[in-house]
Amino acid sequence: EPEVTQTPSHQVTQMGQEVILRCVPISNHLYFYWYRQILGQKVEFLVSFYNNEISEKSEIFDDQFSVERPDGSNFTLKIRSTKLEDSAMYFCASSERQGNEKLFFGSGTQLSVL
Amino acid sequence: SQKIEQNSEALNIQEGKTATLTCNYTNYSPAYLQWYRQDPGRGPVFLLLIRENEKEKRKERLKVTFDTTLKQSLFHITASQPADSATYLCALDMDTDKLIFGTGTRLQVFP
Numbered sequence: 001e002p003e004v005t006q007t008p009s010h011q012v013t014q015m016g017q018e019v020i021l022r023c024v025p026i027s028n029h030l031y032f033y034w035y036r037q038i039l040g041q042k043v044e045f046l047v048s049f050y051n052n053e054i055s056e057k058s059e060i061f062d063d064q065f066s067v068e069r070p071d072g073s074n075f076t077l078k079i080r081s082t083k084l085e086d087s088a089m090y091f092c093a094s095s096e097r098q099g100n101e102k103l104f105f106g107s108g109t110q111l112s113v114l
Numbered sequence: 115s116q117k118i119e120q121n122s123e124a125l126n127i128q129e130g131k132t133a134t135l136t137c138n139y140t141n142y143s144p145a146y147l148q149w150y151r152q153d154p155g156r157g158p159v160f161l162l163l164i165r166e167n168e169k170e171k172r173k174e175r176l177k178v179t180f181d182t183t184l185k186q187s188l189f190h191i192t193a194s195q196p197a198d199s200a201t202y203l204c205a206l207d208m209d210t211d212k213l214i215f216g217t218g219t220r221l222q223v224f225p
Contacts, residue, residue: 105157
């Protein structure tokens with residue numbers, strides 16, 4: 001079965017550093033998302049992306065965050081200047097249909113900001 | 115704003131029994147509601163989607179109901195197995211491009 005792949009699985013960074021989290025969505029999917037989950041808390045929406053532009057973002061997704069689909073396969077999340085509170089598991093997801101139906105999630109990148 | 119409540123307590127049941135998990139929400143009813151399974155350190159895995167005009171949906175040993183009057187969904191696993199042990203997440207569409215997830219209910223099936 002096709003799957004969403006994320007790299008790296010773990011990322012440790014110093015506060016203030018830039019990080020880029022990478023994702024390869026399922027090839028025929030058109031809708032892409034980033035969610036995050038702080039340890040012991042719920043999965044939270046960050047941003048959705050369709051047709052090469054952001055379609056929606058949450059209040060968490062401030063000016064320090066950006067997303068990009070640099071080619072036909074990769075989908076990246078960049079955090080420009082990481083903060084301690086950015087430490088979380090970041091999940092990429094994709095779907096075939098609009099409206100969040102049946103999201104396929106990757107295994108996540110565990111980001112630790114020291 | 116929309117709130118979702120799932121049993122925060124872990125649910126422990128014996129193998130072979132039916133597990134029933136609850137998802138309650140406030141405010142308006144979503145167009146549809148989804149259930150996902152999450153194993154430790156892994157991403158959520160889609161299980162079932164039920165629309166507001168559907169009362170019940172089944173898939174193998176799984177059954178979901180959706181009561182827009184009670185603002186509640188029930189998720190059932192029949193003939194439960196230890197391999198069903200995981201956290202189960204309820205998620206609501208907000209008629210936008212985002213899903214709102216509940217905190218999840220941890221299910222433990224013991225032999």
